[in-house]
Amino acid sequence: MPVSVPARSPRSQDISKAPVIAAERTHGGSLTLTGYPMPSSQAATAVMRGNRRSDTGPELRVRSELHRRGMRFRKQLLIAAGGIRVRADVAFPRPRLAIFLDGCFWHRCPEHGNLPRSNTAYWSAKLDRNVERDLRVLAALSSEGWRVLRIWEHVPLNLAADQVQAALTECKAVADA
Numbered sequence: 095m096p097v098s099v100p101a102r103s104p105r106s107q108d109i110s111k112a113p114v115i116a117a118e119r120t121h122g123g124s125l126t127l128t129g130y131p132m133p134s135s136q137a138a139t140a141v142m143r144g145n146r147r148s149d150t151g152p153e154l155r156v157r158s159e160l161h162r163r164g165m166r167f168r169k170q171l172l173i174a175a176g177g178i179r180v181r182a183d184v185a186f187p188r189p190r191l192a193i194f195l196d197g198c199f200w201h202r203c204p205e206h207g208n209l210p211r212s213n214t215a216y217w218s219a220k221l222d223r224n225v226e227r228d229l230r231v232l233a234a235l236s237s238e239g240w241r242v243l244r245i246w247e248h249v250p251l252n253l254a255a256d257q258v259q260a261a262l263t264e265c266k267a268v269a270d271a
Contacts, residue, residue, distance in 0.1 A: 134212035152195050152247040153183050159255040160184065165262065176234025184258070189265035190240045193258060194231075197247050200224055206248055241265050 171185035182192035198206035
């Protein structure tokens with residue numbers, strides 16, 4: 095018996111735009127997905143399952159450096175703004191600074207982003223939705239007075255921490271004025 099399930103990543107904000115995946119019960123009772131591209135290999139499946147939503151390597155390194163520099167922040171802070179809810183990787187709530195550490199693949203880095211050779215139609219649409227979501231988050235947070243800083247994963251650690259420190263100084267100067 096066919097069942098429709100919305101294809102939704104944990105970070106997805108708008109499920110109305112998510113593609114629908116059809117699932118069917120086999121004779122053994124397990125569900126099989128239809129309308130979803132088959133993984134190109136077991137290795138690809140293992141790599142994708144190993145990707146973390148939070149506490150990634152770049153996040154841990156940047157947070158550690160910020161803490162070493164004496165900055166205190168919130169991690170994975172849930173922010174509701176402009177009708178959406180989003181978790182900032184690093185947030186400074188009082189000065190209203192939200193920092194997102196973006197992976198080159200997932201957010202289409204202009205320098206390092208690439209499109210897989212397998213299932214290109216699926217991946218192209220998925221990565222496009224990620225970029226569109228990033229723009230919606232930027233607009234929503236900005237409209238609520240948040241400053242948004244996006245840092246690519248390939249940015250050197252000291253430069254990333256310097257960018258955060260400069261943005262934080264700017265936010266505090268604006269608040270004091």
